[in-house]
Amino acid sequence: MTGQENIKVEILDKPLCIETACAFVDDPACGATDVFIGRVRNTHEGQDVGGITYDIHTGLAEKTLRDICTETLSRWPETRCYVAHYKGELPVGGISVIIAVAAPHRAETFEACRYIIEELKKRAPVWKQEHYPDGKSAWLPGHALTAERSAS
Amino acid sequence: MSDTSDAGDLKIITVDVRFFGAFRKYGEETCVMLPAGYTVGELKKQLRIDFSEPESGLLADSVMAGGNRFLSDDEVLTEDVELALLPPVCGG
Numbered sequence A: 001m002t003g004q005e006n007i008k009v010e011i012l013d014k015p016l017c018i019e020t021a022c023a024f025v026d027d028p029a030c031g032a033t034d035v036f037i038g039r040v041r042n043t044h045e046g047q048d049v050g051g052i053t054y055d056i057h058t059g060l061a062e063k064t065l066r067d068i069c070t071e072t073l074s075r076w077p078e079t080r081c082y083v084a085h086y087k088g089e090l091p092v093g094g095i096s097v098i099i100a101v102a103a104p105h106r107a108e109t110f111e112a113c114r115y116i117i118e119e120l121k122k123r124a125p126v127w128k129q130e131h132y133p134d135g136k137s138a139w140l141p142g143h144a145l146t147a148e149r150s151a152s
Numbered sequence B: 001m002s003d004t005s006d007a008g009d010l011k012i013i014t015v016d017v018r019f020f021g022a023f024r025k026y027g028e029e030t031c032v033m034l035p036a037g038y039t040v041g042e043l044k045k046q047l048r049i050d051f052s053e054p055e056s057g058l059l060a061d062s063v064m065a066g067g068n069r070f071l072s073d074d075e076v077l078t079e080d081v082e083l084a085l086l087p088p089v090c091g092g
Helices: A018-025 A058-075 A106-123 B021-026 B040-051
Strands: A007-012 A032-039 A051-056 A080-086 A088-091 A095-103 A126-131 A137-139 B005-007 B010-019 B029-035 B063-066 B069-071 B081-086
Touching: A007 A058, A018 A032, A018 A080, A018 A095, A032 A106, A051 A080, A058 A080, A058 A106, A080 A106, A095 A106, A126 B021, A137 B021, B010 B021, B010 B040, B029 B040, B040 B063, B040 B081
Parallel strands: A007 A080, B010 B081
Antiparallel strands: A032 A095, A051 A088, A051 A126, A080 A095, A126 A137, B005 B010, B010 B029, B063 B069, B063 B081
């Protein structure tokens, strides 16, 4: 049993919704919900940032996020997980990612939520292009994927 | 739509490579003609030459995917295929 009914992942080109995330993980058996919200920051390494474009391989990203959530359920079996990532351009303050995890008790929601965001950053095929006030832009460096790790 | 052609015993395949992230500086995609039996690693080497990238450049840290599956550099290409070239990731 994989508990896939307890997982929802989305790649969206419309504003991400915190209420949608919380509604999906809501369950009478869960006494705790932890929500992580990632937003576009106005600086990066001392440089002013005006916005970020998120480039995503949608099919692979959905599969990778589902794999990460499946791993989460095997580590914390009573959790429900929602992950959404934005695709496209966002201004400063825009929400790029929402993760919601619900569980009977708070400890596993914190741990599972942290696990999902850390794995997402290392494994999800997502790329950031920062835009600067002078009109220039740059793709950010990141974590190299490997066929072996990504297939896990 | 791409064609597979045979020239004598040599079967030539067409590999469409979609670009993501920093590779978008080369456009949306490129098309490479290769002899069947080439590996993903050899395809990456060909792209490195086409792009005039250094051996230790972005391609060395990138991985190919076919469909929704990541491919190792040892994977052999035998048919026309569409692949994605994925540089290091930085989501969230």
